[in-house]
Amino acid sequence: MEKALKEVTPKSEDFSKWYTDVVRKADLMDYAPVKGFIVIRPYAYRIWEFIQSDLDARFRATGHQNAYFPLLIPQSLLTREAEHVQGFSPEVAWVTRGGGEELAEPLAVRPTSETIVGEMYARWIQSYRDLPVLINQWSNVVRWEKATRPFLRTTEFLWQEGHTVHRTEAEARAETEQQLEAYRGLLEETLAIPVVAGVKSAGERFAGAVETYTLEAMMGDGRALQTATSHFLGQNFSRAFNIQFLDEDGELKYGWTTSWGASTRLLGGLIMVHGDDRGLRLPPRVAPIQVVVVPIAKGSDREAVLAYCRALQLRLGAHVRVHLDERDEFTPGYKFNDWEMRGVPLRLEVGPRDIARGQVVFARRDNGEKTPVIADDLPEAVDATLNEIQKALYAQAQARMQALSFAIQDYHEAVARDRRGFFWGNWCGRQACADRLQEETSMTIRCLPLLTEHDLQPQRSGNDCAVCHGPAEHRAVFARAY
RNA sequence: CGGGGCGUGGCGCAGCUUGGUAGCGCACUUGCUUUGGGAGCAAGGGGUCGGGGGUUCGAAUCCCUCCGCCCCGACCA
Numbered sequence: 001m002e003k004a005l006k007e008v009t010p011k012s013e014d015f016s017k018w019y020t021d022v023v024r025k026a027d028l029m030d031y032a033p034v035k036g037f038i039v040i041r042p043y044a045y046r047i048w049e050f051i052q053s054d055l056d057a058r059f060r061a062t063g064h065q066n067a068y069f070p071l072l073i074p075q076s077l078l079t080r081e082a083e084h085v086q087g088f089s090p091e092v093a094w095v096t097r098g099g100g101e102e103l104a105e106p107l108a109v110r111p112t113s114e115t116i117v118g119e120m121y122a123r124w125i126q127s128y129r130d131l132p133v134l135i136n137q138w139s140n141v142v143r144w145e146k147a148t149r150p151f152l153r154t155t156e157f158l159w160q161e162g163h164t165v166h167r168t169e170a171e172a173r174a175e176t177e178q179q180l181e182a183y184r185g186l187l188e189e190t191l192a193i194p195v196v197a198g199v200k201s202a203g204e205r206f207a208g209a210v211e212t213y214t215l216e217a218m219m220g221d222g223r224a225l226q227t228a229t230s231h232f233l234g235q236n237f238s239r240a241f242n243i244q245f246l247d248e249d250g251e252l253k254y255g256w257t258t259s260w261g262a263s264t265r266l267l268g269g270l271i272m273v274h275g276d277d278r279g280l281r282l283p284p285r286v287a288p289i290q291v292v293v294v295p296i297a298k299g300s301d302r303e304a305v306l307a308y309c310r311a312l313q314l315r316l317g318a319h320v321r322v323h324l325d326e327r328d329e330f331t332p333g334y335k336f337n338d339w340e341m342r343g344v345p346l347r348l349e350v351g352p353r354d355i356a357r358g359q360v361v362f363a364r365r366d367n368g369e370k371t372p373v374i375a376d377d378l379p380e381a382v383d384a385t386l387n388e389i390q391k392a393l394y395a396q397a398q399a400r401m402q403a404l405s406f407a408i409q410d411y412h413e414a415v416a417r418d419r420r421g422f423f424w425g426n427w428c429g430r431q432a433c434a435d436r437l438q439e440e441t442s443m444t445i446r447c448l449p450l451l452t453e454h455d456l457q458p459q460r461s462g463n464d465c466a467v468c469h470g471p472a473e474h475r476a477v478f479a480r481a482y
Numbered sequence: 483c484g485g486g487g488c489g490u491g492g493c494g495c496a497g498c499u500u501g502g503u504a505g506c507g508c509a510c511u512u513g514c515u516u517u518g519g520g521a522g523c524a525a526g527g528g529g530u531c532g533g534g535g536g537u538u539c540g541a542a543u544c545c546c547u548c549c550g551c552c553c554c555g556a557c558c559a
């Protein structure tokens with residue numbers, strides 16, 4: 001552990017510094033020449049690919065298809081939905097020159113694609129028989145942010161954005177909720193990140209949406225991260241873009257639309273939820289390398305140990321993503337630290353003593369435990385251990401969220417706890433109270449939680465607003481957010 | 483965009499107060515010896531001192547200006 005301190009600022013000392021140390025030391029990203037932009041390096045991009053394939057499978061299972069819409073959006077299109085423009089205009093990047101000439105109409109680099117998608121959907125939809133339209137796209141978007149942080153908020157980021165049109169309000173609302181559950185599946189099952197699902201308050205809602213659903217996750221320092229959102233757009237966009245269809249009853253009607261997205265911000269969340277002072281800790285399901293084999297091969301034993309390890313690699317390769325570290329220029333100790341920094345869930349140590357005893361040593365990244373395992377039991381033992389690690393990481397994250405979730409009567413109780421955590425309180429529903437909370441504490445209303453039986457439900461008594469103590473309409477989660 | 487901090491080989495830093503042409507650790511290259519928690523010895527390579535301008539015989543060092551990164555706030559996935 002002392003050695004790890006050389007490389008990475010301890011989480012407890014300075015969480016932000018720890019985060020930037022880890023993303024750099026684990027070769028996840030590098031800063032690009034233009035402010036606010038980063039390069040996503042291969043190791044991090046691989047994790048993103050696992051997230052993509054997980055979501056893609058979930059989307060396909062519910063009838064969605066992928067497509068691709070253009071990067072540039074004419075100004076006239078972007079400005080068609082009033083609330084939407086207002087919300088996004090401060091952060092839109094514009095292209096004003098092309099082919100060496102000033103353009104007749106400025107083109108926006110998409111900050112999101114509702115407008116251009118809406119324009120196209122209006123052309124494609126004539127009849128109720130054309131509905132629903134269930135399309136997703138994987139793309140990059142640009143939002144000119146004032147303060148950026150690697151993965152969490154960059155000027156350009158990668159994401160998926162789903163855009164659907166439905167015949168009825170009920171169907172569109174169901175779609176919105178269904179997609180939120182798809183994200184919950186990704187977060188909890190695959191990324192091992194527990195979340196609080198909820199509805200955004202009016203002030204935090206997506207520009208142009210009727211209702212925004214969100215999944216809020218708790219980071220290692222108790223702050224919240226919005227990991228995915230799903231929007232019920234009502235008929236706001238269909239009216240603005242004239243998405244109409246002739247219904248069975250012969251009447252021309254506006255469609256009901258939704259949109260939903262998750263971005264490379266998830267990589268930041270993954271790091272901040274699971275990482276520790278030794279570096280990254282990756283859940284096996286998204287680990288580019290699930291098992292690393294480190295040979296301990298000295299002198300005359302070298303070739304024999306390496307041959308044994310290569311056979312081991314072949315044997316395990318059919319089950320898991322395994323890497324054999326054959327580098328001769330580093331000692332085993334160096335390799336241990338190196339792979340721990342990169343978050344590889346399980347390390348197998350193999351030396352002459354192990355071979356003689358017919359065993360290999362398992363070293364788990366989640367808890368640091370080392371255990372000898374009989375070589376004959378290997379593929380099964382590896383599978384079982386990876387499953388345990390996946391569960392253990394979730395359990396640890398959930399335990400922290402539980403430990404840092406508090407029921408409060410008054411928002412000063414959150415201040416007394418240094419605003420660290422999720423504070424469950426009542427809210428009168430007035431924006432004035434949300435504003436006052438933010439001004440005084442920099443906490444925001446993360447969501448109005450939707451509770452299911454397996455969610456956290458900190459108990460509280462009374463039913464007055466935690467800010468003004470007037471009659472409360474909602475239960476809300478207050479927290480500082482990234 | 484406001485407040486604060488920092489920019490010196492790839493990384494982390496010293497040198498700046500009191501100007502004299504750049505140094506340390508790690509990393510890198512080569513060789514030999516090594517290898518169960520960041521190996522040792524030896525010989526090497528690598529720097530427009532963030533950019534521009536100014537003061538000066540002379541600037542990493544003093545002055546002006548711009549840029550970038552980090553932190554804390556305001557705005558957002």
